[in-house]
Amino acid sequence: MGHILILYDSATGNIRQMAEHVASGAKSQNHDIRLKSIQQADKDDIIWCDGIAVGSPTNMGIVSWKMKKFWDELGDELWGKIDGKIGCAFSSSGGWGGGAEITCQSILTILINYGFLVFGVTDYVDKKMTLHYGSVVAGKPQSESERKSGNRLGKRLADWVSLLEK
Amino acid sequence: MGHILILYDSATGNIRQMAEHVASGAKSQNHDIRLKSIQQADKDDIIWCDGIAVGSPTNMGIVSWKMKKFWDELGDELWGKIDGKIGCAFSSSGGWGGGAEITCQSILTILINYGFLVFGVTDYVDKKMTLHYGSVVAGKPQSESERKSGNRLGKRLADWVSLLEK
Amino acid sequence: MGHILILYDSATGNIRQMAEHVASGAKSQNHDIRLKSIQQADKDDIIWCDGIAVGSPTNMGIVSWKMKKFWDELGDELWGKIDGKIGCAFSSSGGWGGGAEITCQSILTILINYGFLVFGVTDYVDKKMTLHYGSVVAGKPQSESERKSGNRLGKRLADWVSLLEK
Amino acid sequence: MGHILILYDSATGNIRQMAEHVASGAKSQNHDIRLKSIQQADKDDIIWCDGIAVGSPTNMGIVSWKMKKFWDELGDELWGKIDGKIGCAFSSSGGWGGGAEITCQSILTILINYGFLVFGVTDYVDKKMTLHYGSVVAGKPQSESERKSGNRLGKRLADWVSLLEK
Secondary structure, three states: EEEEEEEEOOOOOOOHHHHHHHHHHHHHOOOOOEEEEOOOOOOOHHHOOHHHHHHHHEEEEOOOHHHHHHHHHHHHOOOOOOOOOEEEEEEEHHHEEOHHHHHHHHHHHHOOOOOOEOEEEEEEEOEEEEOOOOEEOOOOOOHHHHHHHHHHHHHHHHHHHHHHHH | EEEEEEEEEEOHHHHHHHHHHHHHHHOOOOEEEEEEOOOOOHHHHHHHOOOEEEEEOEOEEEEOOOHHHHHHHHHHHHHOOOOEEEEEEEEEEEOOOOOOHHHHEEEEEEEHHHHOOEOEEEEEEEOOEEOOOOEEEEEEOOHHHHHHHHHHHHHHHHHHHHHHOO | OOOEEEEEEEOOOHHHHHHHHHHHOOOOOOOOOOOOEEOOOOHHHHHOEEEEEEEEEOOOOOOOHHHHHHHHHHHHHHHHHOOOOOOEEEEEOEEEEEEOOHHHHHHHHHHHHOOOOEOOOEEEOOOOOOOOOOOOEEEEOOOOHHHHHHHHHHHHHHHHHHHOOO | EEEEHHHHHHHOOOHHHHHHHHHHOOOOOOOOOEEEEEOOOOOHHHOOEEEEEEEEEEEEEOOOHHHHHHHHHHHHHOOOOOOOOEEEEEEOOOOOOOHHHHHHHHHHHHHHHOOOOOOOEEEEEOOOOEOOOOEEEEEEOOOOHHHHHHHHHHHHHHHHHHHHHO
């Protein structure tokens, strides 16, 4: 049994909702799951987890300053000591073309910097909806395909954590 | 009067159609406009233009190899000699979350490398459709908002070329 | 005469020093120049400037949370109202391969998001030193080529601002 | 025992030399190793490998068109069928600040697109030399720290492949 952390920063509730979809998908395997905002999480959660999904609003095309602050401030204590975990990303922007993919990429950059192995998902969850660099939605995640996208990210994270834990 | 080049690589016709939308938007100002595929264009078109919009399918999250080949092979003759032009990007991926934004970013990277000043567009052209890093669509650009997105990119390119030409 | 802002976040003094090199290069043209930290700058500086160079330490491969906070918090008042300015980036990482280029790219992403036209510099300032996506150094900017890199970024920014101001 | 592929495109011999350094580091574990150029490799090598290191020259800030062609043309047969492998990147640019980091990122983007789990290395191999997003050098990889950088990338790749193979 592995440990999965869904860590999010949410301003409007959209990212919180995505985080729940991701958590729901992660339950497909028999892992221990924590769903926490950056206000609730601390370094022990990061140490604890084998796999992480990090969600942030798309703010000016990259991760929110609050999420960035969380990771910047962990650096002194954790950086260089937690290599080899698994990571992925999710984000919501105001509209398609608004930077959610690039925001996911900025999250993956942070995770790679910390020594994580990061991934996206090749699957299409609907005719025109995929999550190659993380789960992305425009605005509130209210469509069925947007829900599925979050679910699939969590499921795949659970799959890869199982692979490492075997 | 400035010179605008719409340069595209199209495999399925989707990018060709986006290119026409961009060209149509670029006509909002009184510039001379060329719409060319990478098969039709050569280095003289690049030298000629003051502003360029570059379109490529999203292939594995970055620019197509054919579009890359076009720019790689121009390097010996043009690189370091054409700084200060204006550039922007457009792309279509199989679905939302499929990498069209990141592909636009890879096009902007090439243009920055050549010394271009590159831009995106802050405007929303519809409730959930914008083009902050270039115009992006999922699949065939058939919705009204997708058409508007291409138009707006062309219009903004024309605006910035006018600014430099004044 | 144009207005140039050198805006920086500095933790150790390295970025402050780079900012001075950039400012020094920007004086090559007859522009009005402001050199300010994010503690000293506010939205009026952003409105005032025609061109900006933004410098941040490389923190986990992207812009520092403090610099991000500066831009995130300006969003409500300025976003969508300051399109068409010129922008560029500079950063220092702990070592080569440490993410300074990718940090510059994250700064350019923020600036593109705000509607800026962004650029890098094709020139080599020394045998093995260039600044294609912004000026980058490893650690403290103490070599002659690192000083030149900052100077050249400022000079090019001044050139492009002159072009727009003509 | 796992399977490791070092896949490279080399125009001047620099990337070939880096590839050898990476291969040398990968031998630290008891894996089966193939060192192949894109002219020598084919889809069976990609299917065969558990982990891959992909090296390309920095051409206009992203992966060379030849390396891109290799992956674009594999898409029809392999895409969506090889998820869950491990990947990393290396590149050489003409100078520091020339785009080698961003080129590594473009390689990681391709690998993520194919469903790979990608990583960088937190370690410093020398006072001012690291490889957070892949191994990078300026020009020919001739310094001791540049050799070590390639070695370390290969070693870490071997470590992660062992982890998955256990």
